[in-house]
Structure formats: C-alpha cells, structure tokens
Amino acid sequence: MTTLEPALTFDFREAIHENRLKGIWKMMVDYRLPYLAATAALAVSALAKTFMYLLLRYFVDDVLTQGEYIGNITQTFLWIALGFVGLAAFEGGFSFLSGRLAAYTAEGITRRLRDFLFDHIQRLSFSYHATTPTGDLIERVTSDVDALRRFFSEQGIGMGRIVLLFVINFIAILNLNVKLGLISVIVIPFMLLVSLWFFKKVTKRYENYQAQEAVLSTTLQENLTGVRVVKAFGRQEYEKSKFEKDNWNKYLKGKLLLFMHSLFWPLSDIVLGLQMLFGFVYAATMAINGEITVGMYIAYVGLVVWLIWPIRNLGRIIVSASTGMVSYGRLMEIVKQAREPLFDGKVQPQGPVKGELTFEKVSFIYSDGEKNVLKDVSFTVRPGQSIALLGSTGSGKSSLVNLLPRFHEYTSGRILLDGVELTDYSRAYLRKQIGIVEQEPFLFSRSIRENITYGVGRDVSQEEVERAAKAAAVHEVIMGFPDGYNTLVGEKGVTLSGGQKQRVTIARTLLKNPRILILDDS
Ligand SMILES: Nc1ncnc2c1ncn2[C@@H]1O[C@H](COP(=O)(O)OP(=O)(O)OP(=O)(O)O)[C@@H](O)[C@H]1O
Ligand SMILES: [Mg+2]
Structure with a gap:
C-alpha cells in the first residue's frame, strides 16, 4: 500500500460539530486535497470553455472584420481551429479528472463512515439498542450515508464548480465591457435570498421525509422478522394496511418535499431567463450604437449563458444540499452516543475469579423505566454452588442475571464478586x-x-x-x-x-x- 492511500479508518466522533457544513468539512480529513484538486480541475475546465468564447471574439473582430492574419489566411484558420480543438480537449480532460477525484473522495469517505458506524453501533450500550428500532439504524447506515455520498460527489463539487464558473465568466464579461458585466448580475442577490429561503423549507421537509422513511423501514423489518406470527394469527391484511398507512404518509411527505423543488425550479428559470433576455437586448443595443463590436456581442451571448447557468444551478444545489446536511445530522445522532466502556475498571485481575457472589440489598430500575424491577435483593452464592432462581414471569430473573456481566448497572445496593464490587471490574x-x-x-x-x-x-x-x-x-x-x-x-x-x-x-x-x-x- 502506498503512503498516498488515506487512512483506512477515521474516528468520526471528531467530525461532530454544531455547524453542519463545518462538520462535513471535518469528515473530509485525508480527502481534502483530492477534493480541492477536483474543484481546481473543474476551474481549468471552465477556463478552457471561457477561452473558447474569447477566441471566437478574436476570430470575428480581428480576423474576419479587421483582416488581421497570423501569416497567411490558411495558417490563421489552422491556428484558430487548433486553438478550438485544444481548448475542447482541455475542457473535457479536466472535467473527467475532476469527476474521478470527486468520486474517489465521495466513495472513500463514505466507505470509512460505514465501517465506523458498524463498529460504533455494536459498541453502544444495551439500553441504546433496547430503545432504538433496528429499522431506524439500518435506514441511517444505508440511506443517510448515501445522501452524504451524493453530497460529496454532486453537490459539494457542484458548488465549487459553480462559484468558479461564475467568477471566471464574470471577469471575462467585465473584461469585454464593464457596464455589460454589471447589468448581467442584477438578479443574483435576489436569487440567493430566494435559494436560502427554499433551502430552509426543504431542509425541514426532508427531515420529516427521512423520519417517515425510518418508520417505514422499521415496519418492514419487524414484519419480516415476525412473519411467522403474522401468518399464524392471520394478520396479513392488518399488517398490509398498517404498512400502507405508513407508506401513504411517506408519499405525502415526499409530495410536500417535491412540491418545494418543483416550485423552485421554474421560478428560478423564469427570473434568470428574463435576466438573460434583458442582457441580450441590452448588449444588442450597445452593439447597434457601436459601444461594443459584433465579436464582443457574440462572445457575450456565449459567456452570459455560463454566468446565468451557474446561478441557476447554485440555487438547485443549495436546495438539494439540504439532504446531505440533514443526513449528516441524523448520522451524528448515532456517532454522538457514548460507547460502552469495555476495559475501564479499578481492579484488573490477572487470573480467573473464584466465583463468590454476594448481593447486598440490590435494587434495579431500567434507565428508560420507572418502577423497581429488583428491590432490596440479598443473597450469597459460594464458589462451586449451583443455585436456581424461581419467580413468576416478569419478576426480574433475566434482569438480575444480566446485571452480572454489566449489561445494565444496578441502581442501588452492592454486588460483590470475590469481595470486590462488580463495578470495579x-x-x-x-x-x-x-x-x-x-x-x-x-x-x-x-x-x-x-x-x-x-x-x-x-x-x-x-x-x-x-x-x-x-x-x-x-x-x-x-x-x-x-x-x-x-x-x-x-x-x-x-x-x-x-x-x-x-x-x-x-x-x-x-x-x-x-x-x-x-x-x-x-
Ligand atoms: N430492556 C428493558 N427495559 C425496560 N424494562 C425491561 C427491560 N427488560 C425487561 N424489562 C421489564 O423488567 C421486568 C422484569 O423482566 P425480566 O425479563 O427480568 O423478567 P423474568 O423474570 O426474566 O421473566 P420471564 O420468566 O418471563 O423470563 C418486566 O416487567 C419487564 O417489563
Ligand atoms: Mg427471563
């Protein structure tokens, strides 16, 4: 294995952060450089595209209109054709490189995350597992991790790409004509505000949607586990309608979520379409008045698309990035849970225990319960002795024996093993x-x-x-x-x-x- 390989494991507890974006950044340890490189490759690719339009302007204004050649006319055409081909190759090559690096990052981080979650979950306490539905955990480890993967491979890199495209093309248009540049971006502050408003709405609705999906997968998981009981009691119809009800709720929540998306997209398209149209007309009048050349006009028409397109997509990405954020939050709820300390103990005996066990007025209440399952239980077992605990169902026999390997901690009294309190082992x-x-x-x-x-x-x-x-x-x-x-x-x-x-x-x-x-x- 080369030293360039990122660490195979990462403690995602280090990525817990109030601010979800910062938290996601913390997750990216070892992968930040490839990810920044992916963004930089996109910048190069965008730059190549922009230069194509500038080359077009040069071709129209200087070659066609002014008749300025590089050598003779054939040579000029050859050079310009070569320029276009070269720029296209640059654009495609770097776009490919960027895609590769982004995928590498997204897959790498989520692979580590899945490994971590698997290990972490099996180290959580008995009471955590007793109170957390399995379907919910499965949902988080699969669907939420996948949402994060998409965030890295699509939205994160998309944001970088968009900002770069915007900056590069804005500078290019400013370079053509400052006035033209400024009038092309009037709606942007407005668009950003609208996007943020939608982002908040979509976040809320996506949270509800994911929570409902967890309900659904818990229902499914339980039905599969208990399929014998369902059949034995002939409850297929009942289970079916219960599932349908949960599924219907998911459908409604999904509809609410999609409504936000379907409202946002045409809205932003109309606003930005108008902005583009306004720019075209304005630039055309400038060209007619002789303020800009025909080549500039052509270049502007090409470039402004690459100015508006990023803004349109920025809105979309901001809105869909909310899924990644929500999933980050849902995963961190698991990551935040304290692990059961396996090796902490005041005494670290080398050999085996003798096995003298003493219960002194032991009482026990489950952490999520209220009533005493055990109350003032006292007895002694000597090494080599076999004893039987008898009691009606629910009287606390299983609870009592589960205290011994410290699956749960007793609430009061003392349990002594070879004269040492159990909690010291x-x-x-x-x-x-x-x-x-x-x-x-x-x-x-x-x-x-x-x-x-x-x-x-x-x-x-x-x-x-x-x-x-x-x-x-x-x-x-x-x-x-x-x-x-x-x-x-x-x-x-x-x-x-x-x-x-x-x-x-x-x-x-x-x-x-x-x-x-x-x-x-x-
Ligand atoms: N994980 C838990 N969280 C909260 N309460 C629990 C939990 N497990 C059991 N209980 C409650 O503790 C009480 C004692 O349960 P326990 O399983 O110890 O009984 P038991 O004596 O082993 O019964 P059985 O003979 O049926 O096995 C019951 O009232 C049960 O509802
Ligand atoms: Mg029992």
Missing part, C-alpha cells in the same frame, strides 16, 4: 469470566461449528467442540445433518428447532468454560 473481564445462555437463543447464519466456537478467542480442536456439543446434548442431532458441524444455520442452511438452537447456544457457552455459568430458562 471491567466489563471485558466480567464477560470473559461469566458465560450466559440467553433466554432467547440467537444463532448467526454461519456454520454450526462457527456458532459454537464463537468468541472463544483461541484455536479449538474438533474434539473440544464435540465435547461441548455432547454436554449440551446436541452432538447426535448435528451428526444427523449431511454436513455435520459444517452445516449452515439459518436462511441459507438448515432450520434448527427452538430446542436445538438453545442447545447449540449452550454448547457455545460451555466451550468458553466460564467460571460462572448462567442458564436463563434453558
């Missing part, structure tokens, strides 16, 4: 010492072997895997599959029964050989 250490078979078994769509060896953190022999599977009473079942331990689980492979799944998760936990083993309902 790092989460990483506790999770290594404690094996927990969750109440709802979850297997990845990978092979059974990969599922059993998941998270062991060392090479394990086939014997060890089989021993764990035998202990969990699932070895025979696995051997019954054609591919044995290499059988794929889930959509692309076999579907395990509920009990089989649970046994595989037990084997997975047993293989870890934890000092404290927790079986929640298994």
Whole structure:
C-alpha cells in the first residue's frame, strides 16, 4: 500500500460539530486535497470553455472584420481551429479528472463512515439498542450515508464548480465591457435570498421525509422478522394496511418535499431567463450604437449563458444540499452516543475469579423505566454452588442475571464478586469470566461449528467442540445433518428447532468454560 492511500479508518466522533457544513468539512480529513484538486480541475475546465468564447471574439473582430492574419489566411484558420480543438480537449480532460477525484473522495469517505458506524453501533450500550428500532439504524447506515455520498460527489463539487464558473465568466464579461458585466448580475442577490429561503423549507421537509422513511423501514423489518406470527394469527391484511398507512404518509411527505423543488425550479428559470433576455437586448443595443463590436456581442451571448447557468444551478444545489446536511445530522445522532466502556475498571485481575457472589440489598430500575424491577435483593452464592432462581414471569430473573456481566448497572445496593464490587471490574473481564445462555437463543447464519466456537478467542480442536456439543446434548442431532458441524444455520442452511438452537447456544457457552455459568430458562 502506498503512503498516498488515506487512512483506512477515521474516528468520526471528531467530525461532530454544531455547524453542519463545518462538520462535513471535518469528515473530509485525508480527502481534502483530492477534493480541492477536483474543484481546481473543474476551474481549468471552465477556463478552457471561457477561452473558447474569447477566441471566437478574436476570430470575428480581428480576423474576419479587421483582416488581421497570423501569416497567411490558411495558417490563421489552422491556428484558430487548433486553438478550438485544444481548448475542447482541455475542457473535457479536466472535467473527467475532476469527476474521478470527486468520486474517489465521495466513495472513500463514505466507505470509512460505514465501517465506523458498524463498529460504533455494536459498541453502544444495551439500553441504546433496547430503545432504538433496528429499522431506524439500518435506514441511517444505508440511506443517510448515501445522501452524504451524493453530497460529496454532486453537490459539494457542484458548488465549487459553480462559484468558479461564475467568477471566471464574470471577469471575462467585465473584461469585454464593464457596464455589460454589471447589468448581467442584477438578479443574483435576489436569487440567493430566494435559494436560502427554499433551502430552509426543504431542509425541514426532508427531515420529516427521512423520519417517515425510518418508520417505514422499521415496519418492514419487524414484519419480516415476525412473519411467522403474522401468518399464524392471520394478520396479513392488518399488517398490509398498517404498512400502507405508513407508506401513504411517506408519499405525502415526499409530495410536500417535491412540491418545494418543483416550485423552485421554474421560478428560478423564469427570473434568470428574463435576466438573460434583458442582457441580450441590452448588449444588442450597445452593439447597434457601436459601444461594443459584433465579436464582443457574440462572445457575450456565449459567456452570459455560463454566468446565468451557474446561478441557476447554485440555487438547485443549495436546495438539494439540504439532504446531505440533514443526513449528516441524523448520522451524528448515532456517532454522538457514548460507547460502552469495555476495559475501564479499578481492579484488573490477572487470573480467573473464584466465583463468590454476594448481593447486598440490590435494587434495579431500567434507565428508560420507572418502577423497581429488583428491590432490596440479598443473597450469597459460594464458589462451586449451583443455585436456581424461581419467580413468576416478569419478576426480574433475566434482569438480575444480566446485571452480572454489566449489561445494565444496578441502581442501588452492592454486588460483590470475590469481595470486590462488580463495578470495579471491567466489563471485558466480567464477560470473559461469566458465560450466559440467553433466554432467547440467537444463532448467526454461519456454520454450526462457527456458532459454537464463537468468541472463544483461541484455536479449538474438533474434539473440544464435540465435547461441548455432547454436554449440551446436541452432538447426535448435528451428526444427523449431511454436513455435520459444517452445516449452515439459518436462511441459507438448515432450520434448527427452538430446542436445538438453545442447545447449540449452550454448547457455545460451555466451550468458553466460564467460571460462572448462567442458564436463563434453558
Ligand atoms: N430492556 C428493558 N427495559 C425496560 N424494562 C425491561 C427491560 N427488560 C425487561 N424489562 C421489564 O423488567 C421486568 C422484569 O423482566 P425480566 O425479563 O427480568 O423478567 P423474568 O423474570 O426474566 O421473566 P420471564 O420468566 O418471563 O423470563 C418486566 O416487567 C419487564 O417489563
Ligand atoms: Mg427471563
């Protein structure tokens, strides 16, 4: 890998900023130079175009009208033809280069962003995941990242291009005739104000639109996950109408958003069309009065298009750039979330725990709940002892065991492990010492072997895997599959029964050989 390659990872928490444009600029670390180069290449390309019109003026005024030749007439024509071809090649070449660099930037930044988000999201707390709909997160990581990609590849570079085109052509027209230059830009301040007004409106409406899209993808995602329940209860019609309602809302919000766009475009076209027409007529009268030459008039007519065109597009880009801004904001809402500190702990024990566990008047309320799930719970478990917690459904058994690996923090009282308060251990250490078979078994769509060896953190022999599977009473079942331990689980492979799944998760936990083993309902 060359040293020119930008860093493969970037901590996007450094790109959190109140001002969304500044935040987006901060995201561009390592890519600013190529991006500026992309803009500069566009400038060269624009400059080439402008020179074509100036060459045209020279051709009409000096060659055709005045009869000034470079050498003889053939040579002059040859030189001028060469000039046009050369400028066209310049224009095309640099425009291509600019497109390449902009795409490189856009794809590069968003690739890093996706990687970061994936990693960041899996490091957020249990309570964050319990309260955030999966569909919403998927929506942000896909659709919002894509809006940012478009911002970099289209709107960002577009803005640079437009400003450059405007400046270059404005100077070129001023150079032809100052008065002509000034009368060509009268409507610009007005256009800018209108664009900004639309920008604000569109931003608001796009925010609503994206939020509704998240609702829709949550509905979809939940329906897919719970499709068995839907079928079993014959609720297809109900789910269909619920989806249609959400989709209808999205349609309405989309319509409101598009209305703003469709209002803005013709409006700006009319205003700028009038401005252009006014310029043509004014310049024509100047030419008739002899204030400017015919060649100047021709060049002006060509150039003014390249003055008005950028302004027209600037408005459009300002309006559509709001999508990138909104998406930046929506992504930063995830990025801002604090990660679960895995390694923080006052004590850093080297060896394994003995396993003496003491609960002293432990109370617990979920961070998003109000009522005490556990209240003044006290008991002691000695190393080697097995205990069973019994209680009616919802009495807090799962909540209690989930306190041990610090999935959640208890609200008051103390839990001591080997005489040290639980909160003094790092989460990483506790999770290594404690094996927990969750109440709802979850297997990845990978092979059974990969599922059993998941998270062991060392090479394990086939014997060890089989021993764990035998202990969990699932070895025979696995051997019954054609591919044995290499059988794929889930959509692309076999579907395990509920009990089989649970046994595989037990084997997975047993293989870890934890000092404290927790079986929640298994
Ligand atoms: N993530 C959460 N956020 C808020 N409240 C929760 C959360 N998980 C569970 N609860 C609430 O905490 C209470 C205890 O739930 P818990 O899952 O611990 O019960 P349980 O004893 O394991 O029940 P079961 O025997 O059905 O598994 C319930 O009232 C439940 O509504
Ligand atoms: Mg439970």
